[in-house]
Amino acid sequence: MRPAKRGFRRLSILLGMLVPLLLCGCERDMADQPKYEPLEAAAIFPNDQSARPLVEGTVARDAVLEPRPERSPLPMTEAVLKRGRERYDIYCSPCHGRTGDGEGMIPERGFPRPPSYHSDRLRNAPDSHYYDVITEGFGIMFSYANRVAPEDRWAIVAYIRALQLSQHATRDDVREAGLEDKLREAK
C-alpha cells in the first residue's frame, strides 16, 4: 500500500469514530427527564394531576394550632404596616380600592360593589372579623387563605385599621402628628 493511501485510510477511520461521538451531542435525553415538574400532567393520577391535592384534614407543619385571637397579635410597627399595605394592594385593592372605599377597578367593570371599610359597622367590627373574612371569604367574596399567610392576614388587618383612621382623622390628629403645614399645602 502506498503511504499516502494508508494515511488516508487512517484518517477516515479516525473521522468515522469521531463523527458518531460528535453526534452524541445532538441527543438531549436529559432535557426531559422522567420526573414531574411542578403541575406537570401525569396520566396515572385522577384528573391527570401529578400535583396531588392535600388529604382532607391535613395540618401544615408550621401551622398555628391555637384558636385565632380576637385582637391582632402583631404590634403596630411601621414594618407591619408596610407589609400590610403591600399585601393589601396586591390582593384586596382590585376590588376594595386603594383607600378601602370599595371603588376598585373590578367593581368599575361590573363586579358587585363591596362595602366601604369606612362605614360605622365595619369600623366597629373586631380585628378578627377581617381575619375571618380573608380566611373563609364572605358572601360572594372568595377565600384568600391559599394566597395570604396567617401572618400577612394580620398585617392586612393592621393596614385596614390605618386606612380607617386616615379617613376619619380630625384636625387635632393632624396637629399631633406635626403635619399641619402639609395639610395647608394640599389645600
Next chain:
Amino acid sequence: MHRALRRIEAVNHRFWDFGPPLGSFSRKRGCALMGQIFRPRANSFARIALLALFLVILLPFGIGFALVRSPYLTGVDDVPRQPVPFSHQHHVSGLGIDCRYCHDSVEHAAFAGMPPTETCMTCHSQIWTDAAMLEPVRESWRTGKPLRWTRVYDLPDFVYFNHAVHVSHGIGCTTCHGPVGRMPLTRQATPLFMSWCLDCHRAPEKYVRPREHVFDPDWTPPRDQLVQGRQLVHEYGIRVGKLTDCSQCHR
C-alpha cells in the same frame, strides 16, 4: 532590472508553486519557452476556487448556527395555543392586577406558580359569566378538572432555576419575560440560552433594579443604570464571582 525580476520570481515561487520556477524571464516569454500549462489568469481562478471551497465547508456550520439561534428553534415570539385566550394586557395593564395575585409563589419558591381555576373564579364567578371564551374555566370549576395551560417558557430539566432568588435580589419580571403587561397573548420574549443567563450572571449591574420595582410591568432602566446597578449589587449582596460556577445551574 535583473534584481527586480528575481524578486518577482521569488514571490511567484512562494505563493503559487505550480511548476518549476519561471526563470528570469518575463512571464509571457516564460510560457512560450517552457510550455507552461497555467495561464496567468489561473492565479485568480485558483484564489476564487480556494475561497469558494472554504465557504462551502463553512456554509453548513453557518446555517447550523443561524438555525440554532433562530426564533424557529428557540421559540422566541412563539405564541402557543392556550385553552382560554388569556390576555395579560387586559388584566395587568387594563385592570392593574399585580403579578402576585395570580403567580403567588414567585416570591418564595423556585416555581412561579400558575393560577388555579379558583383564582379566575374570584372575579369570573360574577363578571363575564356567559362569555363563551370563558367556558373552559367554568367547566373546570364544575368538574374539578384543571385547566391545561401550554408552557411558554421551559428550560431543559438539567438546568436548575429559581424565581425567589432572582426576585429577592432585584431582578424584575420584565427583564426575563419582556413586556408581559402589553401582551394580548403570552409570547416568549427571551431565548433561554445558557449565554443569556451568563450575560447577566457576569454583570448583574446591567439589569438589577430597586426591589420595589421588581413587579412593575412598565419599569425602564434609568440613564445611569450602571452606576445605580453597581450600588444595588453591593447593597443586595449579590455574589457576582460565584454566579458563573457550573454547579449553580447544573446541580
